[in-house]
Amino acid sequence: DAKTTQPNSMESNEEEPVHLPCNHSTISGTDYIHWYRQLPSQGPEYVIHGLTSNVNNRMASLAIAEDRKSSTLILHRATLRDAAVYYCILSSGGGADGLTFGKGTHLIIQP
Amino acid sequence: GAVVSQHPSRVICKSGTSVKIECRSLDFQATTMFWYRQFPKQSLMLMATSNEGSKATYEQGVEKDKFLINHASLTLSTLTVTSAHPEDSSFYICSARDAGRGAETQYFGPGTRLLVL
Numbered sequence: 001d002a003k004t005t006q007p008n009s010m011e012s013n014e015e016e017p018v019h020l021p022c023n024h025s026t027i028s029g030t031d032y033i034h035w036y037r038q039l040p041s042q043g044p045e046y047v048i049h050g051l052t053s054n055v056n057n058r059m060a061s062l063a064i065a066e067d068r069k070s071s072t073l074i075l076h077r078a079t080l081r082d083a084a085v086y087y088c089i090l091s092s093g094g095g096a097d098g099l100t101f102g103k104g105t106h107l108i109i110q111p
Numbered sequence: 112g113a114v115v116s117q118h119p120s121r122v123i124c125k126s127g128t129s130v131k132i133e134c135r136s137l138d139f140q141a142t143t144m145f146w147y148r149q150f151p152k153q154s155l156m157l158m159a160t161s162n163e164g165s166k167a168t169y170e171q172g173v174e175k176d177k178f179l180i181n182h183a184s185l186t187l188s189t190l191t192v193t194s195a196h197p198e199d200s201s202f203y204i205c206s207a208r209d210a211g212r213g214a215e216t217q218y219f220g221p222g223t224r225l226l227v228l
Binding site for chain 1: 113115117145147154155156157160170202204206215216217218219220221222224
């Protein structure tokens with residue numbers, strides 16, 4: 001799987017939007033961009049994924065650069081429950097392979 | 112939907128004993144499940160890929176005779192840590208791929224905390 005680069009940590013205030021960046025300059029044409037998050041002592045939780053177009057769901061939005069070399073996870077209105085480690089992961093289509101987790105971004109939400 | 116469960120949630124065992132961890136997809140069928148482990152302050156690392164009805168595929172450095180995987184049905188995979196030692200203490204997490212929702216998405220279980228004394 002291609003490598004991704006994320007900031008080690010980010011801090012935001014409650015009820016404000018959060019933009020979590022991810023660089024993936026070596027992404028291939030068949031790689032999907034996935035975002036998962038992990039709360040302490042829990043398994044990762046699926047957040048969103050996309051291929052080329054921007055995506056929206058009830059949890060977040062995913063903005064994908066036109067050249068696909070970067071993407072941004074957007075939490076529109078952060079709550080204290082959004083404090084977690086967020087992982088940006090590339091995975092080739094088909095889903096036959098396990099995921100390669102990097103260190104992710106530790107998101108801290110201030111009340 | 113897309114719920115994955117694990118049992119037990121935590122287990123403490125003596126060195127030299129074997130421990131079995133179950134991973135179940137509750138509302139979908141999973142032809143492929145994955146096993147990860149996570150040491151404190153580290154990220155998840157893939158251990159093996161479990162395929163229903165066939166042998167598991169192990170990542171480099173993971174001993175297949177120590178970590179036995181059985182995927183006997185489309186909703187259940189088990190990981191047995193044989194002759195556990197203190198260095199096997201870790202957080203074990205499974206995931207399952209729901210082909211019906213889009214093959215590229217994996218759903219994770221809540222994890223099993225193993226402590227070997």
